Amino acid sequence: MEGDGWLVCQDIEIIAKGSLGPILKARQRMDEKIYAVKVMLKVEVIRQGILQQCKDGVVIQKNVVHPFVQGLLECWQTSHLLLIKCDYQGAGDLHRLWVESKPLPESRMRVFAAELGSIIGFLHDSGIIHRDVKMENVLLNERGHIMLTDFGLSRRLQYGERALTICGTMQYMAPEVLRGSPYNHSADWWSLGVLLYTLVAGKYPVDPEVDHTLMLSKLERTRVDPPPVVSQSLGFLLSELLCEEPQRRLHRLDVFSEHRFFRGLSFDPELLQQLPIEAPDPGHLPPPALYLADFDWEALRDEGLPQAG
The missing domain is CATH 1.10.510.10 (Transferase(Phosphotransferase) domain 1)
Known part of the structure; x- marks a missing residue:
């Protein structure tokens, strides 16, 4: 995996819950653009035995170019996390x-x-x-x-x-x-x-x-x-x-x-x-934070993630 991780991101906030962790909205310092960052706990990926499956999914999505597919831009890893940066869609799901x-x-x-x-x-x-x-x-x-x-x-x-x-x-x-x-x-x-x-x-x-x-x-x-x-x-x-x-x-x-x-x-x-x-x-959609009560935030704090809004 590649990328510069949290160093390139600022104004991070939670926008949704994925099956293995939260999905964040982050503004990249280099170009001031907004991206979605999917966060996955490595320990949970390994526990479920889906590491290869996650890698295959990333490769497939990155290679599919279609107007109705969310663009996958890059991925990287830290000691505890796998992260995937995608095009940001601001109207929910x-x-x-x-x-x-x-x-x-x-x-x-x-x-x-x-x-x-x-x-x-x-x-x-x-x-x-x-x-x-x-x-x-x-x-x-x-x-x-x-x-x-x-x-x-x-x-x-x-x-x-x-x-x-x-x-x-x-x-x-x-x-x-x-x-x-x-x-x-x-x-x-x-x-x-x-x-x-x-x-x-x-x-x-x-x-x-x-x-x-x-x-x-x-x-x-x-x-x-x-x-x-x-x-x-x-x-x-x-x-x-x-x-x-x-x-x-x-x-x-x-x-x-x-x-x-x-x-x-x-x-x-x-x-x-x-x-x-x-x-x-x-503004009229249910706040995504309501879906995140059971997520282990300690792993994010260990990686130096800025305070989420």
Whole structure:
């Protein structure tokens, strides 16, 4: 890993919680630009046995160049921490927007759906499966458009290959992943279906459980029908994404983009970014510090981190 660490940063404050530590907002002294810095405790990375996985995720995200992917700029390490510097997106993430505004209107969700489908299809065509598509991993820029982030569970997977690792976020995991069966890129499209359902319904199709066995059991006992409040075309789209059989599930961008729910909408990323969409007001979002009560701040103090705001 490389970089000059805390020496180049000032005006540091907490903006979110990651799975292995906080995400900080920092202004770099050299260019006065604002960046996001993801902080991970080495001891926790090693305890979970995910060091190589973290390295692979960094390499993948750094090499993916797409308008809907958060840019990863550099990484470095200290004696206790791994740090990743990324482009800063100042409008929070999709989960915080959802908490504030749920449910979202179909018109707004339709743009999010097109942008997410666009980047998922791009990743798959590039031989990458994300494996953790969820609202918390979808950042919003100042114009209200999306940036997919956190490639910590992603891996290279060409078409025709299968993965076996049970991973992801419980309520977003596809049935085949929960079962421990071989799975492919179709699992990301199931996760997208869960995300879109949740945005418009105001609740998850199936609430999370404490482990994948219980989650699978609950999913198998639950009939996941489209929310009654949505249009017929969106209901059909959700049914095709949340199809339990991977081979019958909607799992290709060309089919997704031609769905009648998107009729008249271009999937060109530049045109999508020009669409007017209400940007969230960060001042009205829940304070991220509320999510950080269980983080071990001593490791940061040991590294000389300035007092966080």
